[in-house]
Amino acid sequence: MRAINGFIEWVFMFVAGSLFAVFITTIAYQVLARNYLGISVNWTDEVALLCFVWSVFLGAAVAVRRQVHYVVELLPEEFITTNNALRLFGSLACLPVVYVLVVHGQIFTGMGLRRSSISLGIPLAYVFAAIPVSGLAMALFLIEVIQTDLRRLRTGGAGEHQQGDL
Amino acid sequence: MPPILTLIASFLVLIALRVPIAFAIGLASIMTIWQLGIPLTSVVNQMFASINSFPLLAVPFFLLLGRLMNDGGITDRLLNFADATVGHIRGGLGHINVMVSMMFASLSGSAAADTASVGGVLIPAMKKAGYPAPFAVALTAASSVLGGIIPPSILMVIYGAFGNVSVGALFLGGIVPGILIGLSQMGYTYVVARKFDIKPQQKASLRRVAETGLSAAPPMILPIVILGGITLGVFTATEAAAIAVVVGLLLSMGLYRAIRPSALPRIFSDSVIAYSLPMFAVASAGIMGWLISYLGIAREVAEFILSITETRIGLTLMITAFMLIIGTVLSPVTAVIIFLPIIQSIGTIGGIDQVHLGLIVVLSLMLGLVTPPYGICLLIATQIGNVSTPRAFMAILPLIGLVLAIIVAGIVLPALFMFLPWTFLPDAFPGR
Amino acid sequence: TAQTLRLATVVAPPHPWIDAAETFKTEVEANTDLTVEIFNGGQLGNDQTVVDEMRIGTVDVMIGGVQNISPFVKKFEFFSLNYLFDGMDSFRAATDPDGEVFSFFKQEVADAGVGLNLLALTGGGTRNLNASSGPVTSPEDLDGVKMRVTGSQLDAEMWQATGALTTSLPWTEVYTGLQTGVVNAFESTISGYYGGRLYEVAKFHNKTEHQIMMSHISISEITWGRLSEEERATVEAAAKLAAERGTDMGEQYDNELISKLEEQGVTVSEVDKQAFIATASPLHEEYAERLGMSDMLETVRNLR
Ligand code: NA
Ligand code: NA
Numbered sequence: 012m013r014a015i016n017g018f019i020e021w022v023f024m025f026v027a028g029s030l031f032a033v034f035i036t037t038i039a040y041q042v043l044a045r046n047y048l049g050i051s052v053n054w055t056d057e058v059a060l061l062c063f064v065w066s067v068f069l070g071a072a073v074a075v076r077r078q079v080h081y082v083v084e085l086l087p088e089e090f091i092t093t094n095n096a097l098r099l100f101g102s103l104a105c106l107p108v109v110y111v112l113v114v115h116g117q118i119f120t121g122m123g124l125r126r127s128s129i130s131l132g133i134p135l136a137y138v139f140a141a142i143p144v145s146g147l148a149m150a151l152f153l154i155e156v157i158q159t160d161l162r163r164l165r166t167g168g169a170g171e172h173q174q175g176d177l
Numbered sequence: 178m179p180p181i182l183t184l185i186a187s188f189l190v191l192i193a194l195r196v197p198i199a200f201a202i203g204l205a206s207i208m209t210i211w212q213l214g215i216p217l218t219s220v221v222n223q224m225f226a227s228i229n230s231f232p233l234l235a236v237p238f239f240l241l242l243g244r245l246m247n248d249g250g251i252t253d254r255l256l257n258f259a260d261a262t263v264g265h266i267r268g269g270l271g272h273i274n275v276m277v278s279m280m281f282a283s284l285s286g287s288a289a290a291d292t293a294s295v296g297g298v299l300i301p302a303m304k305k306a307g308y309p310a311p312f313a314v315a316l317t318a319a320s321s322v323l324g325g326i327i328p329p330s331i332l333m334v335i336y337g338a339f340g341n342v343s344v345g346a347l348f349l350g351g352i353v354p355g356i357l358i359g360l361s362q363m364g365y366t367y368v369v370a371r372k373f374d375i376k377p378q379q380k381a382s383l384r385r386v387a388e389t390g391l392s393a394a395p396p397m398i399l400p401i402v403i404l405g406g407i408t409l410g411v412f413t414a415t416e417a418a419a420i421a422v423v424v425g426l427l428l429s430m431g432l433y434r435a436i437r438p439s440a441l442p443r444i445f446s447d448s449v450i451a452y453s454l455p456m457f458a459v460a461s462a463g464i465m466g467w468l469i470s471y472l473g474i475a476r477e478v479a480e481f482i483l484s485i486t487e488t489r490i491g492l493t494l495m496i497t498a499f500m501l502i503i504g505t506v507l508s509p510v511t512a513v514i515i516f517l518p519i520i521q522s523i524g525t526i527g528g529i530d531q532v533h534l535g536l537i538v539v540l541s542l543m544l545g546l547v548t549p550p551y552g553i554c555l556l557i558a559t560q561i562g563n564v565s566t567p568r569a570f571m572a573i574l575p576l577i578g579l580v581l582a583i584i585v586a587g588i589v590l591p592a593l594f595m596f597l598p599w600t601f602l603p604d605a606f607p608g609r
Numbered sequence: 610t611a612q613t614l615r616l617a618t619v620v621a622p623p624h625p626w627i628d629a630a631e632t633f634k635t636e637v638e639a640n641t642d643l644t645v646e647i648f649n650g651g652q653l654g655n656d657q658t659v660v661d662e663m664r665i666g667t668v669d670v671m672i673g674g675v676q677n678i679s680p681f682v683k684k685f686e687f688f689s690l691n692y693l694f695d696g697m698d699s700f701r702a703a704t705d706p707d708g709e710v711f712s713f714f715k716q717e718v719a720d721a722g723v724g725l726n727l728l729a730l731t732g733g734g735t736r737n738l739n740a741s742s743g744p745v746t747s748p749e750d751l752d753g754v755k756m757r758v759t760g761s762q763l764d765a766e767m768w769q770a771t772g773a774l775t776t777s778l779p780w781t782e783v784y785t786g787l788q789t790g791v792v793n794a795f796e797s798t799i800s801g802y803y804g805g806r807l808y809e810v811a812k813f814h815n816k817t818e819h820q821i822m823m824s825h826i827s828i829s830e831i832t833w834g835r836l837s838e839e840e841r842a843t844v845e846a847a848a849k850l851a852a853e854r855g856t857d858m859g860e861q862y863d864n865e866l867i868s869k870l871e872e873q874g875v876t877v878s879e880v881d882k883q884a885f886i887a888t889a890s891p892l893h894e895e896y897a898e899r900l901g902m903s904d905m906l907e908t909v910r911n912l913r
Contacts, residue, residue, distance in 0.1 A: 027453075028445035031237060038234070038419035041776075042412045045755065051775040053758070053765045056231055063234055064225070067460070070453025071199075080197035081454060081556055083549065083566055097195040104196040108203040111220050119221040122664055125723050126657065127680045129760035130777065135680070138229075142221050218665045226658040231779045334784045337806055340621075344784055345809045412791060470652040471615075471667070518621070518650060 016155050019148055020073050027069040034062035053130045061128075061138050068145035075105070076152035091167065099160040105153055112146030181474055184209040184465065198549075199454075202461035206468055220464050227463025228456055231415060237452040238418035239294035240557075242425050244444055244451075246298055249429020249436050258393035261381035268370030269377065270306050271316055272363050274299045278320035279327060279359045288324035288546050289455070292317060292554040293561075300562040307375050314562035315547075315573035318554040319580070320362055322543040325509065327355035332509050332539050340517050342531045346598040350536045353594055354583055361579040395428055455556050466512075479519035483526065492527035493534070493588045496520055497541045504545015505552070512542055533587075536594050540584050547573055613644045614832065616670040617659045619651040619677075624800055625862060626672045626824060629731055629855030633670070633826070636847035641840050645670075657681075663829035664724035670832070672855070674733055675823045676761065681723040684714070687902055689763045691819035691889040697860060699912040700821045704730040704856060706849050709908055724830045728848035732856035733822035735863050739802050740794040741787050741811040744878040748772060748888050757783055757795035763896060768796075770888045780805075787811050798822055799866045808875045814867075815878045817885055822859070826852060 041055035074080050082101060086094055120143055123136030178186075188205035192198055203220065210217055245251070266272065277295050296317040303313035325332045328348035337344035381389075412420060429436045436444070482495045503512045524534040546554040549566050559569045587594045616633065618626045627649055634645035653659055653668055656677035662668040675685040687693070694700045703710040711730050718727040738745055745751055752772035758764045765775045773794065778786050780801075786792045787810040795811070796819065802808060826848045836844065871877055897906035 024446040024449070025442075027449040028442055031241075031445050031449050034234070035238065035241075035419050035422055038416055039423050042416050042420060045774065045776050046412075049753070049774060051765060051769055053760055053762065053775065053777040056777055056779075057760060059234060060229060060231060063237070064228060066237075066449050067228055067453050067456040070449040071457035074450055074454055074457070077450070079450065079454065080199055081458060081566075082195050082197050083192045094195075100194055101196045101200075104191060104194070104204055105200045107207055108200045111203070111207055111217050115216075115218045116221050118218050119225070119661075122218075122661060125681060125721065126661070127683070129680060130762055130765075132762070139221075139225060142225065215667045216665045219662060219667050222658060222661045222665065223654070226654050232782070334782075337784075342806075343809065344806050467654065470648065473646065 012151075012155055012158075016076060016151055019151065020076055023069040023073050023148065027066040027073075030062040030066040030069075034059040034066075037062070057128055057130050064138055065141045068141040069148075072145040072148040072152065075149045076155065078156060092164075095160070095164045095167070099157065099164055102153060102157050102160050105149070109146050109149045109153060113143050113150060116142035116146050178212075180209050180212055181469075181472055183212055184468060184472075188465070199458040199461040202458070202465050206461075206464040209468055219467070223464040223467045224460040227466070228460045233456065233459070235415045235418040236289050236293055236455065236557075237448060238415075238422050240297065240451045241444070241448040242294050242297070242418070242422050244297060244448055245422070245425040245429050245436070248440070248444060249425065250433050251425070251429060254389070254393040258386075258389040261386045261389045265377050265380045267377045268363075268366040268375065270299065270303050271308065271366030271370060274303065274313075274316055275320045275359050275362045275366065278317075278323050279355070288321045288543065289553050289557060292321040292557045293452075295321065296558045296561045300558065304562065307373065308369070309373065309572070310562050310564045311568040311572035312369055314555075314558040314564045314569045315576055316362065316366060317562075318547045318552070318558040318569070319573055319576035320359070321554050321558075322546050322580070323355050323359060325543045325546070326351045326358065326540060328352065330539070332513065332542065333535070335510055336513050336517070336535050336539060340513075340521055340531065340535060342535050343598075346532045347535050347539070349597040349601055350532060350594050351539070352597055354536065354540060354587060357583050358580055361583065362576060365575060365579060395432055451560060454560060455553050458556065459553065478516075479523060482523060487527060489527050489529055490588060492523055493529055493537055494585075496523060496534070497537055497584060497588070500538055500541035501544060501548070504542050505548045509539075509542035509545060512545070513538070530591065530595070532598055533591050533595055537584060537588060540580070540587075544577060544580055547577065612642075612835065613646055614669040615653070615667075616645055616647050616672065617651075617653040617662075617668050618647070618649045618672045619656055619659075620800075621650045621804065623862060624649075624804075625731075625733055625855045625857075625859035628858040629826065629851040630672055632854040633672075633847045633851035636850055637844060640843045640847075643836075643840060643844075660723065660725065663827070663831075666829060666831035668829065670728075670826065670828050672731070672826050672851075673824060675730075675825050676759070676764075678725075678825065678827075679761070681725070682714075682718050682721045684717050684900055684902060684905075685823075686761065686763050687897070687900055687905065688820070688823040689761060689767065690893055690896060691767050692886045693893070693909060694821055695913050697821065699909070700732065700823075701856060702912040703823070703909060704732065704852060706730075706852070710905070710912075713905060713908075718827065725827045726830055726833050727825055727827050728845060729826045729852035731824045731826060731852035732859040733824040734798040734800050734859040735818050736796055736798050736820040736822055737802070738794060738796045738815045738817040738819070738880075739807060739811040740813040740815065741790070742793045742813075744813045744876060745794065745815045745817075745880065746878055747881045747884045751794065754794050755790075755792045757786060757792040767889060767892060770892060771885070783807060784810060799863045799870075803866045803870060808870060808873055812874070813876050813878065814870055815880050816867075817880050818882065819885060819889070824855065826855075 037055045037059045041052055044050040044052045088094065120136050120139040123139035124134050126135045127133060128135055184205055187208050188201055191201035191204055196204065206220060207217060210219060274295060300313045300317055304310050328351050330351060333347040333351065334344055336342060337347055430438065478499065482499065486492055486495060500512065503516065520534065520538060521531065524531055546552055549555060549570060555569060555573065559566055616630050618630060620626050630647045634647060637643050637645050653662065656673045657680055659668055659671050660678055660681055663671065675688050679685040694703065702708060705711060706729060714730065715727045718725050748771040754773050756768055756773040756775050757778045758768055758775045760777045768775050776792060778792060783795055784805065784807060787807065802814065828844065867877060893906060897903045
């Protein structure tokens, strides 16, 4: 499990990072083309947005594994058992959302086969697919996270303070 | 239970139970949609729709820029220079934070981008200098709301376009409150710096000022690129952000050689996580905003407000209060688009000038950017500063209070905000 | 139980689409047990998001420009051709519910399989060219001018034919784009230009009249399937009346707005329309062929 998830995380980060690099380059090219090359370009916004949407969903999935999504921590860290129970609850509560991302994300992707992008004319299914793909990875990551939550609840160890907690 | 109660109550319970916010919004919406008996596919449609927006692209760029400036040693150079010039004034770094945000605000219409870029540099620096981390986070977030107040402002453009109000007049009207907020924040910084006894340093020698100035000169190209590029019409705010990243890369890798090419993948993937978090929350908030429109709650709110008061000041205060509450769960743009018809009809009944009303609404909604759960600037700042939200929220309360005081002053004394638009754009006010 | 029909538009009043929506509401509510709730100003999302909601079954009716749904029904790109109609008479003939053009598109929408049922075609006002740098009275005036267009390839190429340097900006960035000079010209409906206060930053309004905005009233297939025979008949008749109202109001607003613009100090110029037509016409056959609509082009030309 850990090994598979680790691999998925690596692939996601690699792809998302590359997409980020692509969309910076795309927008820089747009400025260059319009102002200095005198070329009309109208595909750049669309490519940049496509990369952006994919990278957000891939990044959001990895953030599930790293447990860095924003949470409101009302209880101080001293309440170890309660906090551990809440951690478990928080992870379980993500499951219905992940279910919708996977199942309805797939339906939505199907709908995207008949909706094309405005300037490139490609089916938007290629963009929508980011949602179920991200959902599937979140499901795998959540299994691992829930295992950790359960172990921590049994052994009574304190979870580390989450990075970037809200 | 009425669907709106399901939506709001389940959302509040879920975040209190430590469910990640983006997922709490999602789950509350799923439960509401389930109760309404409509298909859940709307959830993913609305998630996609809310992040499929070009202006949002500026956020990743400025997050990355902040990182490059840090890793590339640019931040240190800027700070050394700032230190040498204003370090001897009490609260120097805090003043710089506010000043930079005011300058930044005059370049960009986006508050979130300001938090990301200024915060990425100044939060670590302020922490290092001995400011309490929650204060550094709070000041950065609070000052960056100026991005939507000092012109240009994306929110004002949208307000004007949807509400048929002069955008130029809104821009002019944003100047005075913007400057007042900035000054009040600098005043508060001075008080905090005194309280925590942040040591003002000795006045630097002229030689040191010159040295640090020379060392900081190349990165100064960045604001010039952004400011010059936008004012000369070379690029839009989003494009300016992308160009600033390219210049930042050239400086840190080419000129300073502080970042090796092999470090780039790491920097890029860290930045992806840093923007995915707020953007995934934006995607989720989009579902909730859509549900609020869909349920027709806006109309009920208008009737409720008019049943309480019909005086000008009373109505404006009610709208302010309502916008503050709405701003905690909706992005300003969504809130404006959803509630504008109601706001404007209340304004007409109460005899409130539409430009003045627009300014009050924009100011109140900008505060929503620093109030959790949907407080994107506070989210980004806490992310950078590694501070928990309750602590950051406590620290930002006095700063919110200052903005509120300025809003109330503007409500009671319309001329305070409206002097500039009245003087320079008399055509926009045919009744006067 | 009585159903509620949710009707979505992306515009704010005053706008011909909203007048059409109100006529639709009045007619449907007077003759059936159905209630119509109008959501304007894009409260339920932009046009593409709304179409997807209609496919899902949460939004029932929409009124909007056909170009915005061309991502779903490609052949609607046809109406992006500048100077396709030579005036209001041929435009009205094209929107005639008993005419060939309407029945062609009704079938196209059904065949696209995107859960929409086209009820009527209507008008949304005339599209003109606006500029910040000076009056544009002939295509030469656009030579090398940075012009904002929608993301559509066809739109871009239509204007590139005049020599303009096109760039695609979101509508919400047009104001600041003009103010700073990222773009110096854009085309839009007169009501879009007036309502967005874009005359503050682009003081030259040029009556190119290159398009009369083809607009549609559509209902979700899912909703349609739930209606009784009588309700369907009423809804269809209501859409027809609404469509006529929309076209009429589009014309009326345009006339009113032009004089209001002059009061605001906007320079309104007549253009050498023949010269603009000359740049656009050669592209008509090429695009019609690309879209597989050469016959339709012939049909529309014969409406004149
Ligand atoms: Na600004
Ligand atoms: Na700041």
